[in-house]
Amino acid sequence: MLARDLVKRCARNYPTKTAYLCGERSRSWREMDQRSDRFGVALQQLGHRPGEAVAILTQESIEVYEHFFACMKIAAPRVGLNTGYVWPEMLHVLKDSEVKFLLLDTRCRHLLAERLGELKALGITLIGYGAGHGLERDYESLLATAEGEPHWPALAPDDILFVSYTSGTTGVPKGVMLTQEGGVNCILHSLISFGFGPDDVWYMPAASAWVVVILNAFGLGNGMTTVIPDGGYQLQAYLRDIERFRVTVGMLVPTMLQRAIVEIQTNPVYDLSSLRMVVYGSSPATPKLIRDARATFKGIKLLQAYAMTEATGGWISYLTDADHEHALREEIELLKSVGRIGIHYDCSIRDESGQPVPIGQSGEIWLRGNTMMKGYRNLPEATAEAMPDGWLRTNDIGRLDERGYLYLLDRQKFLIITGAVNVFPTTVEAILVEHPAVEEVAVVGVPHPEWGEAVVAVVVRKPSHRDVTVQALIDFCHGKLSRPETPKHVVFVDELPKTSNAKLKKGELKKWLSGGAVPLPWQLEVA
Incomplete structure (x- = not known):
């Protein structure tokens, strides 16, 4: 089973159910399938061949996921360009991933306005969306003239689904190659571990240029609705969207969570009664932040999750709401844990020579599972160093206790x-x-x-x-x-x-x- 199969199944099984909400716009699962079909057809008519990367430079919008779903269908590795990159970084990503097509949001056109000639020289076909992009090819016009469904090229489980660029030690972003199999397993295991149901409304407001794009595709596994920030994350807008769209599960990184707590305490005007759970993670949270969150989001469950790009953003461990309750009642030190390892991973704590250490002793966290990256694009030595014998060296320092709780002590480099x-x-x-x-x-x-x-x-x-x-x-x-x-x-x-x-x-x-x-x-x- 591949990610593109999930798109078709959601369209068949939940045709009129809302898939995405963004500002004043929405799309059903049938519409997401149809529009991604048309974009896939248009790309193939423009000459796309299987395996050629298709990039996107955009603010947050529903088109991000139409683009992603089309890439799934035509065997095009999806590449997101970070709007915070300077031109040399963007140029590196485009060359490194050998992008052939680029979907450009009008709101981001200024970032490339002086580089159109260079993009043409690279053989990249530009497609604009949104009023006033001024490009030769227009997204909506292409969709209007495309008919039927795209040809589905053969795909293997370890073929590339998307490439997420992250910071590298060489001063340029490095491309984490994430597979078809890894994407599907990330979606399905996350739904199980988070306890999502088809009636949930999920809101993770982070930028989609990187691995977050798969997090906002979780609905492919159960047909639930996903809310997307209109343009980008703004705290007050996020809290108003929770009220407006009756969000049931929201996620914030610790910095966002801390600011949300201050905003809610300062301006107690937001109706958050629809929320049943707040997920936090992506970086360590302090026990004080967790206590404050528990006090602020009264009656709402808390779940901490530990993840990383090289594991397809797959959630490695979970500190459940029951764990939070137990910690606050009698074992406050447990709040320093990131929970127990998910069943889809093996975890080993190793010393500097790569040998396992005893329970309770700190060392580097090594992981093994079916969401691991294929490697770093065009960096075979870095890949070999990071993935010895099928394990992933995380560069995180941690320890496991005798009950299986993982304590994330810090990044090794810090x-x-x-x-x-x-x-x-x-x-x-x-x-x-x-x-x-x-x-x-x-x-x-x-x-x-x-x-x-x-x-x-x-x-x-x-x-x-x-x-x-x-x-x-x-x-x-x-x-x-x-x-x-x-x-x-x-x-x-x-x-x-x-x-x-x-x-x-x-x-x-x-x-x-x-x-x-x-x-x-x-x-x-x-x-």
Whole structure:
């Protein structure tokens, strides 16, 4: 069974049921099938051949999924272009994935306005959608003249469904190749593990340029309705959409969740009575955030999920609502866990030599399952390093307890080694965020002449506590953290750098501080 089979089954079994809602527009499952058929026909008439990538540069809209479904049908690896990329990054993605067709949203045309000649020279056919795109080929016109269904080329389970570009160590995005089999398994196992039903209304508002596109295709597995942000994520619009569309399950990354809590507490005007569950994940959450969420979303179940792009965004582990209840009642430390591993994965904690470590000991998380990537596009050495013997090395540090709960300690690349002691930034962040003055915090390691690295906290203060001092926050950590874990300095900022999906850019913070942009006490002493 392939993803394109699910599109046809939803159209047959739920023809008039709403598949997608976006602003003032909606599409039924029959309409999604018919329109993706027509786009597939149009692409084949324009000369598309199986295996050629078809890209999209867009703000959030229903067309994202018409495009995705068409790609499924004609064996076209789908490639999303991040609107936050600068031209060299976009050019790399287009060349690396050998894109032959690009669907361009009018709202994003300015990003390529001066590059149309270069795109033509690359042999890329541009198709515009939305009023005023000014391109030779128009999406709606192509659909209006296309008839019937596209030819379905043969596909194997390990053929590429889509390529999700993520940040790379070489300074350019690297393409994670995700398979047909992985996409279907991600959809079906996620529905089971989340407990979704056909009457649910699902709302995950993150940007679709990357792996999120498969999350907003979960409805293919049960015919449920998915809400899409109109253009892009805005907190107040998201909360109003929950009320307007009677959303039953919403998902937010921790940064979004924290801001939603503040907004709801400040402006208690939103009717969230339709919500039965809030899912959070994508990056670690602090116990304080979880307690605040529980207090704010009264009567609504909470589910934490741990996922990664290389696993097709497939949810690796789950901290269930019952786990939350138990933790808050008698085992608060459990809130630091990301739950138990899903049945579709094997998990092993390994040391630096790749050998399994005893239960309770920390090490790198290795995973094996049927949603794993095929590899990094055009990067065979990086693929071999990341996927030894059929396992995926996650670059995440964690530990398993005797009950099977996984504790995600930190990203291996952000581990701080200070005076030969390993410090996990999340441990420090979990303490600092408890201070009443701290709205957001990120902890990184910065070069230090004596200790190798020093623990530095970057803090956004709450408006009501602008007078809190560096020493006050350091003193707050005494007795709660060990001496090596206690920050040697605190830097105050107005906001933390984040991706378009509100994930913290900790690498940028580390580079910023290490580059001397902010004078640190030991640097002044040396000077």
